[in-house]
Amino acid sequence: KNQVEQSPQSLIILEGKNCTLQCNYTVSPFSNLRWYKQDTGRGPVSLTIMTFSENTKSNGRYTATLDADTKQSSLHITASQLSDSASYICVVISGGSYIPTFGRGTSLIVHP
Amino acid sequence: DADVTQTPRNRITKTEKRIMLECSQTKGHDRMYWYRQDPGLGLQLIYYSFDVKDINKGEISDGYSVSRQAQAKFSLSLESAIPNQTALYFCATSDPGGELFFGEGSRLTVL
Numbered sequence: 001k002n003q004v005e006q007s008p009q010s011l012i013i014l015e016g017k018n019c020t021l022q023c024n025y026t027v028s029p030f031s032n033l034r035w036y037k038q039d040t041g042r043g044p045v046s047l048t049i050m051t052f053s054e055n056t057k058s059n060g061r062y063t064a065t066l067d068a069d070t071k072q073s074s075l076h077i078t079a080s081q082l083s084d085s086a087s088y089i090c091v092v093i094s095g096g097s098y099i100p101t102f103g104r105g106t107s108l109i110v111h112p
Numbered sequence: 113d114a115d116v117t118q119t120p121r122n123r124i125t126k127t128e129k130r131i132m133l134e135c136s137q138t139k140g141h142d143r144m145y146w147y148r149q150d151p152g153l154g155l156q157l158i159y160y161s162f163d164v165k166d167i168n169k170g171e172i173s174d175g176y177s178v179s180r181q182a183q184a185k186f187s188l189s190l191e192s193a194i195p196n197q198t199a200l201y202f203c204a205t206s207d208p209g210g211e212l213f214f215g216e217g218s219r220l221t222v223l
Contacts, residue, residue: 032210043116043202043214044155089154093210098143100212104154 002027006090006103014111017080021106023073023090031095035064035075038087038105047075047088080110115139118203118215126223131190133218135203141213143206144186146170146178148199149217155202161186193222 004025032051036044050066063076090103116137142163147155157170159178177189203215
């Protein structure tokens with residue numbers, strides 16, 4: 001069964017600090033992996049996409065990594081801002097069915 | 113205007129009532145999805161459709177039905193609502209690369 005596990009479940013940091021969120025997956029065959037940001041009560045919005053051949057990709061203060069061998073991804077947030085407070089969801093697309101498999105998300109709270 | 117529009121945004125109803133949540137999109141995507149979100153459980157797939165007249169069950173389809181009336185429209189029905197269907201429901205489309213585009217959500221409360 002395809003699964004996506006995220007850690008930690010929740011995280012509290014001070015404004016200006018960095019943090020790293022983790023995603024482990026068992027989806028096979030693999031097509032791509034995306035990180036989404038979901039503000040409270042809103043629909044998720046895509047931050048980054050990682051394909052099999054990519055190791056690192058940045059989008060502003062967000063940097064995603066992918067290790068396809070160990071089936072792990074991380075999302076690093078640099079110099080956090082209050083607006084980064086949200087749920088971050090890891091989604092893996094299967095290369096067979098193209099059905100997305102969702103992680104449960106990491107709830108990030110940034111305190112001033 | 114939003115690319116994926118859900119109506120209603122909020123609905124309170126009573127047990128055993130029939131409810132329909134509607135979704136329309138202007139993205140031109142063939143693939144559409146309905147998800148349910150409960151606190152702490154993430155997004156769960158209810159139904160998905162890869163084309164008009166293509167309907168597939170997701171992981172939690174019991175108690176729900178869908179209709180894909182056109183490429184742009186995908187509606188979710190609860191034939192006889194029950195309290196544990198109280199949740200936030202999201203419609204989404206996806207492009208050929210798999211990027212999902214979500215609506216703003218429909219919050220349903222069943223009393």
